[in-house]
Amino acid sequence: MSISVHPDTPQTRPLPRAATGGAASAEAGRGIRTRLFTKYVALFVAVVAVALLANGLFEVLFYYREHKASLIRVQHEQAEAAAAKISQFVKEIESQLGWTTQLPWSAGSIEPRRFDALRLLRQVPAITELAQVDATGRERLRVSRLAMDAIDSGIDLSSDPKFTEAVAHKVYYGPVYFRRESEPYMTLAQAGARKDAGVSIAEVNLKLIWDVVSQIKVGEHGHAYVVGPEGRLIAHPDISLVLRNTDLSGLAQVRAALAGSGVMPDALQEATNIQGQKVLTASAPIAPLGWTMFVELPVEEAYAALYASLQRLAIVLLAASIFAVLAGIFLARRMVGPIQALRIGAERIGAGDFSQRISIKTGDELEGLADQFNDMGARLQESYADLEKKVEVRTAELRESLEQQTATSEVLQVISSSPGELTPVFHKLLENATRVCGASFGIMNLWDGEGFTIAADYNVPPAFAASRRDVAIRPHPESALAAVVETRQVVHVHDVQNTPAYIAGGASIRGISDVAGARTIVVVPMLRESELIGTIAVYRKEVRPFTDKQISVVENFTKQAVIAIENARLLNELRKRTMELSQSLDELRAAQGRLIQTEKLASLGQLTAGIAHEIKNPLNFVNNFSSISTELIDELNEVLQTASLDGKTKDEVDELTGMLKSNLEKVVQHGKRADSIVRNMLLHSREGSGEHRPADINAIVEESLNLAYHGARAERPSFNVTLRRDLDPNAGVADVYPQEITRVFLNLISNGFYAATKRKESAADGFEPTLSAATKNLGDKVEIRIRDNGTGIPQDVKEKMFNPFFTTKPAGEGTGLGLSMSHDIVVKQHGGTIDVTTEPGVFTEFIITLPRVMPAGGTSGGKT
Structure with a gap:
């Protein structure tokens, strides 16, 4: 083993520093060597002992559990086998004894x-x-x-x-x-x-x-x-x-x-x-x-093997500890010298001397560490280049994020510039979703509950586009579209040709892959309050799955598409309702002109005042709503144009669309009421609608009961009123206007249903709403009685109930012309009488008498 520290060039290390620091460095090296020696020996012994002890303890623990479980399992199987043998022994005896x-x-x-x-x-x-x-x-x-x-x-x-x-x-x-x-x-x-x-x-x-x-x-x-x-x-x-x-x-x-x-x-x-x-x-x-x-x-006996394993573990641990002490002493002596050389080299590198080199020839990791110190200067320079590369990557990520934000902004601009027009919005959405996700082409489908139709496509191969144009697609049961219909979740297909639908030979799946060349697909549902209204699918012609971030981008575009569809629907509905209201106003004006010209009304001034009174509020609402709706649409456009991607766009759009919905509901309510007023006024002003002819009174009463009952059930599924009939077979035929008399019966029966149902809401649980109809032969007249067990009519209301435009129902539910019209039909047109007997909180009964033969030229009759 050789150790040396030297610079590549003589200029890199100042001589005064080396001369003055040599003795101090040697002394420091001896001190460090003494501490490292002890630490390395102790550490090596501890590592070996802890490793062996941990391994042994884990092995004993797992062996104990497995051995115990195995013994219990064997015992349990032996017990079950013996129990089954004994049970079979007794069952065989029972079987033989049974003979x-x-x-x-x-x-x-x-x-x-x-x-x-x-x-x-x-x-x-x-x-x-x-x-x-x-x-x-x-x-x-x-x-x-x-x-x-x-x-x-x-x-x-x-x-x-x-x-x-x-x-x-x-x-x-x-x-x-x-x-x-x-x-x-x-x-x-x-x-x-x-x-x-x-x-x-x-x-x-x-x-x-x-x-x-x-x-x-x-x-x-x-x-x-x-x-x-x-x-x-x-x-x-x-x-x-x-x-x-x-x-x-x-x-x-x-x-x-x-x-x-x-x-x-x-x-x-x-x-x-x-x-x-x-x-x-x-x-x-x-x-x-x-x-x-x-x-x-x-x-x-069960744990004998475990005890033996513990003894072996103790012997091995003792022998390993002795070996670890000896090996630690040897290794520590070999490691301290190279570490000292590394310390000196590290000091010089820290001082900025990147050109100096450390030479350690130990043939182990310390030599590798010295080589790493020697390469540090070069790597530092390379790190600057890597830093530039990271900056470039981060810049690309920021550019991608900016591109996504720009695409979203473009979609919002299209939405704001084309309110109610979905085709340009769909195309811009699909174009941006395909481009941002790096896909080959994209398709937006709309779902009608049974199949998909293309709402927009982008860069779709012509052959595939021609096969799908104007064709409703029913998704293959195992296709991605079918999975979206069933789960309302995102479906990501990594390779179309490995899906069961493609292997089964589904025509639409084969067309996507073989004709269009798609291999990787992601399909994202367009949901409106958990209801599927369509999908956006982007395709790649190579097998390359989409990232979670790209899928999230497509999901964001689907939300924008749903907002655009909802806004278009609300705007179109607003336009439709406005047009309907305009038509209704024209009809009101025409009806008013006809009412002014008619000479058959008994009280023209009263009806004209009633008309002005009743249509005043609907007309005021329509005028006010026209200006408010324009302001709401302008404000919606401003929000869409200036919306940022901070999560506020959806809240503001939801608030505006909620206001539009609320106002549209009021328009519908007032429109219906205005239509009802006009219809009843026209009926009230018309005498002898159709032709009078002999008609079976019992049949008219029965038909009116059925029409009123089923109409009430259709409007309110929870409607439940018991009908009772007492029709005199001798009631026979009377000369009447059948349509007008039917309208009278329907009006009185509907009022009875309403009164009985209102009393049910406040009565005890045992109360049963009931309405009865009876006829009776009076010779040259016939009597019809319609009775309900509802809320009854107070005396002050009874005196005014046949007056035009008088009603006790809540605002918006009645026009006040029903009873007045019924009175005119019975008395003025047919020469009969109409009367009412009532007890508040108990019952109400209308009594109608009609002559068998209608008087010539009608009658001016009166209320009895």
Whole structure:
């Protein structure tokens, strides 16, 4: 190893500094060497020890968990296998025993039953004795391997659980007992499906269960045992514990398993057995006996491998620590000298001597570090060049951001310069989105609920554009457009030719890739309050995914497109409503002229005053709204032209469009009311509309009820009024104007619906809105009654209710001409009468009488 520090040229290092600082540098080097030596040795020892210790501890921890889980899993599988074997053993006995309960008892059935019982004993060695009891509980037959057979012994078992439980539950599992203090037995009783089939009682040798438990081996000292539903030991490798009728219900694992229907929680995988030894345990239920199978393994044996691993870890850690001390001493001696040389070289570089060089020949990282110091001067110069490159990259990013802002500003200018015109806006949006994202071409589609149509395209290949022009596209179920329709989310396809839709041969997908040449697509939905109205899709002809920033730019353009569509819709609606209002005003003026010229009105001055009064507010609103709407549109244009990208544009546009919507709703409301006023005035001024002719009164009443009811239901889906009819079959035919009389009935029925519904809003829950219609033959006249159980009419209102333009409904809901028109039709046109009886808060009933034959030339009649 050689170490030297020298400059490339003699001018780079001043001689006085070297001469005066030599002794000090050597002394400082000796001091630093002493400290570094100790630190390196200690550090190396610590690193080795900590690494080995951490590795060993993690290995032991993971090994402990895996080993424990593996042992528990094996024990659980053994317990389940043994439980399944025991359960299958009992089920097979049940199945064989079931054949002995099929026949009913009769005088001649003893011998066949005895033959079946003997055959059962031969087929099922576990059954040592079979007794058959008739439906009354008397033993009729007993066949045994260990005792004499008995026929008609007559033993009364009617109160024995073997009989009563089997009859009640079809099967009975008795407790375990030991015969001759050595072999475990249990009683199994099964009742027949027929009531007169009786019960078969079998004594079953459970030696097979003991054999299963004895054969289960877990490790060297593990074992298995079976516990009954009350915690009593049923089978154990140590038969003496079973013979002593040992109660294990005090063990925590047994209590937990019994509480969990035979399954222990994970928290009790370690417990204490009956000998007080710590064990790993697992359990499994034995259906249908209600027993539980346990498998246990001593903890010392389970963790023996872990303890051995800890001992090996300690030995390895001790040996590694000794080796680390020796290696640290050796390495520290080799590292201190080169570090001193590096320190001196670093001082000179820090002083600005970039041309000096450090020569270290150690063949390790320290030599590489010296080379790095030697290259530092060159790299510093290169760093300036890199800095210029970074500035250039940052400038390009700023240019890209400025380009995006400029594109957005251009779109806003188009929106402001072409209010209500969407085509230039769409084209500018699509052009900027395609250009800013570096895409090949772009398409904007509009969604009508069933398919897509092209609203705009940019730089689309002519062949593909011709195939899509004026064609509604239904998206392929697995295409990007279909995914947008379903999820309302952005869909980014990295390679079209790897999508299921392309592989399946979808025509539209094939056209995009094969005809247009698109390979990478991003489709962004245009949403208006979660409703899909269209998409903007940009395409690249090479496989090059779009960045998140580019996708965000497209999303911003879709929001601007939605704003443009909404603004255009509002402006067009405003223009349409304004035109409709203008037409309505023309109609009002024409109607007023006709009303002035008519000579059939009974009170021309009154109607003219009413007209002026009622149309005053709608006309004032239309005039005021014209100037306000112009100011709102101008303000909207100013906002769109001066909007910046700081998040305020959308709020201001939303506020303006909200004001436009509110005013448009008022225009619609007042327009409807003005139309209603004009329509009712025209009807009021017209006598004898159509021709009078004989008509069935009952049919007119029925038709009016149906029209009014369904009209109310269409306007208010929650409308619910009960209709009652009492139509006199002898009401017959009367000479009337059918259309005018129908209009009277519709008006009165609608008023009844309104009154009954209003009372329902304030009445108790049991109130049922009702409207009834009745007719009655009066000879040369016919009577019609329309009654509702609504709010009734006060006396002061009753006196004025037939006056023109008088109404008690809220402003905007009524014109006050309905009852006046009805009165004129009944009295003036038909020579009849119309009367009303009412009780406020209880009911209202209109009574109409019409003559069978209309008087010649009408009548001046009057209200009764």
